[in-house]
Amino acid sequence: MKKALLFISILLSCGLHAQIETSTDEFLPKGFAPGEEEMMRDYINSINSRSLNCINTAPDANSVRTLAEWEELQAVVISWKHYPTILTEIVRHAKEECEVIIICENDAIVKNTLGGAGVDWTTNVSFVEGDIFNSVWVRDYGPNSVYLNDVETLAFVDWIYNRPRPKDDVLAPEAVADFLGLDMYCTTSVPTDLVHTGGNFMADGLGTGFSSELILEENDATNQWGISNHSEEDIEQIMDDFMGITAYPKMTVLPYDAIHHIDMHMKLLDEERLLVGEYPQGVADGPQIEANIQFVLNNYTTPYGDPYEIVRIPMPPKNGNYPPTAHYRTYANAIFLNNTILVPTYEEQYDTTALRIWEESMPGYNVIGIDCNQIIPASGALHCITKEVGVSEPLWITHKKVKTACVEEETEVTAQIKHIEGIASAEVYYSIDKINWSSSSMTANGDGTFTAMLAPFAVDTKVYYYLQAEANDGKTITRPLPGAEGSWSFVVEECTVGTQHLEDFETKLETIFPNPAGAITCIPVNNEVAVEGKIEVTDILGGKIETVFEGTIPSGASKYFIDAANYASGTYFITLKTENNIQVQKLIVK
Numbered sequence: 001m002k003k004a005l006l007f008i009s010i011l012l013s014c015g016l017h018a019q020i021e022t023s024t025d026e027f028l029p030k031g032f033a034p035g036e037e038e039m040m041r042d043y044i045n046s047i048n049s050r051s052l053n054c055i056n057t058a059p060d061a062n063s064v065r066t067l068a069e070w071e072e073l074q075a076v077v078i079s080w081k082h083y084p085t086i087l088t089e090i091v092r093h094a095k096e097e098c099e100v101i102i103i104c105e106n107d108a109i110v111k112n113t114l115g116g117a118g119v120d121w122t123t124n125v126s127f128v129e130g131d132i133f134n135s136v137w138v139r140d141y142g143p144n145s146v147y148l149n150d151v152e153t154l155a156f157v158d159w160i161y162n163r164p165r166p167k168d169d170v171l172a173p174e175a176v177a178d179f180l181g182l183d184m185y186c187t188t189s190v191p192t193d194l195v196h197t198g199g200n201f202m203a204d205g206l207g208t209g210f211s212s213e214l215i216l217e218e219n220d221a222t223n224q225w226g227i228s229n230h231s232e233e234d235i236e237q238i239m240d241d242f243m244g245i246t247a248y249p250k251m252t253v254l255p256y257d258a259i260h261h262i263d264m265h266m267k268l269l270d271e272e273r274l275l276v277g278e279y280p281q282g283v284a285d286g287p288q289i290e291a292n293i294q295f296v297l298n299n300y301t302t303p304y305g306d307p308y309e310i311v312r313i314p315m316p317p318k319n320g321n322y323p324p325t326a327h328y329r330t331y332a333n334a335i336f337l338n339n340t341i342l343v344p345t346y347e348e349q350y351d352t353t354a355l356r357i358w359e360e361s362m363p364g365y366n367v368i369g370i371d372c373n374q375i376i377p378a379s380g381a382l383h384c385i386t387k388e389v390g391v392s393e394p395l396w397i398t399h400k401k402v403k404t405a406c407v408e409e410e411t412e413v414t415a416q417i418k419h420i421e422g423i424a425s426a427e428v429y430y431s432i433d434k435i436n437w438s439s440s441s442m443t444a445n446g447d448g449t450f451t452a453m454l455a456p457f458a459v460d461t462k463v464y465y466y467l468q469a470e471a472n473d474g475k476t477i478t479r480p481l482p483g484a485e486g487s488w489s490f491v492v493e494e495c496t497v498g499t500q501h502l503e504d505f506e507t508k509l510e511t512i513f514p515n516p517a518g519a520i521t522c523i524p525v526n527n528e529v530a531v532e533g534k535i536e537v538t539d540i541l542g543g544k545i546e547t548v549f550e551g552t553i554p555s556g557a558s559k560y561f562i563d564a565a566n567y568a569s570g571t572y573f574i575t576l577k578t579e580n581n582i583q584v585q586k587l588i589v590k
Contacts, residue, residue, distance in 0.1 A: 028135040030384060040162075043166075047160050047169070054158060054185065059146070061152075063150055065146060066244055067144075067145040071394060075126075077102075080136075081135055086375055090370065094386075097337040105130070133167050139199050141168040141198070142387030143157065145388065151394050153183075159196035200263070204302075205396075209245040212252070212253045216235065217253075249295070257328060263383045269311065271304070275313055277315040277331070277332050283322050285323065305543070306542065314350065314353060316350035316354070333382055337388075342368050344376070364487070393473075395469055398415065398541070404495075413451065414451045421471050423469060423470070426468070426469040427441055427442060429466050432463060445570060445571070447570055462489055463490055506578075507527045507553060507581070512587055515585075515588060516589065516590045517587060521564045523535060536548065537574055539572060539573075573586055574586075
């Protein structure tokens, strides 16, 4: 920390920041303040040569995993600079779910403000005090929570902030890391220097990250500051090494969102769903948003190999106007806080629809609206002024939701469940009325996954379910976090092949043999007419293991082969995809 303070003192004495730091009360926008953009070249050159109290190499771990925002949190960080009414409401609700860490210049002022609004700051509220930040936009410059070896060690990763604000960029993240006693890895030194911003990044906890192409514009060889020479492959490698991001869709920047941060119009709700802001047809950024979503759907899948489910939410107007002639109002700029979700609001006539969509999409969560009319002219809302911190020892559950089940067949429920101390037990709780609940024990598969088989249900039955796990140290958690109130559901239907709705086949996936398998395994396909298709092998969670074939499947009988000796023992799925249908068979490898 002393090295960072010395670095800031040198910058300020040289006048680098004098143009924008005229007083402690001056407002710094989410975008560039006047004169800042011209300072970026010199600022980043100075960053590349600084000596920080952080680790300038990637974590030495078998795997690095970036926290997904819906995971369990120990804290949320805010910077107390401007917008005290909004910040007060965030503290009021957040402290009921986790610790609130407030970066501030004078904690007495903050305490007086909170106390005057009836917020008890003596419980679940901590203060990190000092002249250690420039602006309120902690989402963009705050440290990012990652886990080494999936669940073993919580750490931070800090990028170069894309604004020449050395207190935000250096002192604030280090102060939070010091306060929590966490290691922090920094992408600040060549060759792994990376300019990035938190509002332009979201992750699913399983290796997929999303950004706009702003990250390319600010880091590639043609960037406007002329100080970086990273190819897209270089950028992806840095994100993989430091944050475990292995799939990284980067979308075209929007015409009217001047800061190009994706959190202004989209948000991951879980591993399988994207909440996307929607404008009236042809209005504002609507056409480009739709093009970006189609790009994602056409080129990327969920970690389980399925298309993303898109949840639409309106982008509300102001006085009937949309950008560029009105502020960038958004309901996507929300924040998960364990069992609570804070959503920006503007006008009741639009808010009621947005809050209903949030509540229907996230049942069981406490969805709370906070008026953001004061802050939205600065192109930011609640997500922009908060930064989550994961728990130190997560009990992590990931699960491909059951969508449908077949009458007269057992329903398989599989999840990946991990904790540093190991898993003592896991259960599936299920109900047909959300009042009377039964449970089925999940069996460990030996690879971090657990499976339960639910007894057959009658046709047209709607089944609600959630997962609960206990670690060997006694910690328990449910997924979804609200448990029974937030339960998922599926409907039992008539099925003709496996769990798919397949009728009038022209292409048929015949019985795979041998099964169980241990060596060369045959995948027979019988085709009435030639068709374009793909045959894939996925693991029990839907992760792709191998593409066996992709191209034209000829008419008649064809055979395709895999060598099961190359696979670890366990359960796999062979999927045949064509234009008209999907067929799946289970394969057991001995």
